[in-house]
Each structure stands twice: as structure tokens, then as C-alpha cells.
Amino acid sequence: MAVEKYRVYRILFWIALFGSYVLAVLPQEEVPRLTPFNDKGNHFIAFAVLTTLLLYAYRIRYLSAFGWMLSYGIFIEISQLFTINRNSELLDVVADSIGALIGILLYRLIRKFYPE
Numbered sequence: 001m002a003v004e005k006y007r008v009y010r011i012l013f014w015i016a017l018f019g020s021y022v023l024a025v026l027p028q029e030e031v032p033r034l035t036p037f038n039d040k041g042n043h044f045i046a047f048a049v050l051t052t053l054l055l056y057a058y059r060i061r062y063l064s065a066f067g068w069m070l071s072y073g074i075f076i077e078i079s080q081l082f083t084i085n086r087n088s089e090l091l092d093v094v095a096d097s098i099g100a101l102i103g104i105l106l107y108r109l110i111r112k113f114y115p116e
Contacts, residue, residue: 010057012057016053043092044096044099046096050103072096076092
């Protein structure tokens with residue numbers, strides 16, 4: 001049963017990661033408005049969710065999860081340098097980092113109140 005649960009978390013993580021990347025590199029006018037938040041809010045929410053899913057899926061250390069998510073955020077910004085009508089911003093990486101930290105805290109909070 002536990003193996004199946006981790007498989008579901010992994011599938012959800014990879015779907016979310018792929019989806020977030022596609023949304024990040026689509027030309028700006030083609031990106032659907034999925035949330036009521038601004039760009040930085042979307043980065044924050046996306047990385048909080050991605051980090052929480054990453055921790056559930058792979059049970060890695062918090063610092064490793066943060067490092068992977070920070071690297072992913074930087075990768076997105078570099079990718080946007082080569083995308084039509086997109087621009088790369090350092091503040092997006094800051095929002096990603098804050099979201100990743102909140103994702104770690106959210107994971108810890110959930111695990112505290114709902115241990116397996």
C-alpha cells in the first residue's frame with residue numbers, strides 16, 4: 001500500500017513539474033489565467049505545491065528539496081531568456097525560493113498533525 005501511495009505522489013509531482021514548465025515557457029499571450037494572483041503569487045503557489053509534492057514523493061532532505069527547487073526556478077528563468085514574449089526576472093527566483101520554503105513548512109506541518 002505504501003509503495004502505491006508514493007507512486008501516486010511521484011506521478012502528481014511530475015505532472016505538476018511538467019505543467020509548470022509548459023506554462024513558464026509559453027508565450028505570455030498564450031498563458032491561460034489559472035489563478036487570481038499576479039506573476040509572483042503564481043510562482044510562490046507553484047513552488048510551495050511542487051516542494052510539498054517533491055517531499056512526499058521522494059522523502060529527501062529539506063535542504064536537498066530546497067536546492068532542487070531553487071535549481072528548477074533558475075532553469076525556468078534561463079529558459080525564458082529564449083522564449084518569445086517572456087522575460088527573466090530575479091524576483092521570480094525569490095518568489096520561487098519563498099514558495100519552496102513555505103512548501104517545506106507545509107510538509108512539516110501536515111506530517112506533524114497527520115503522521116503516517
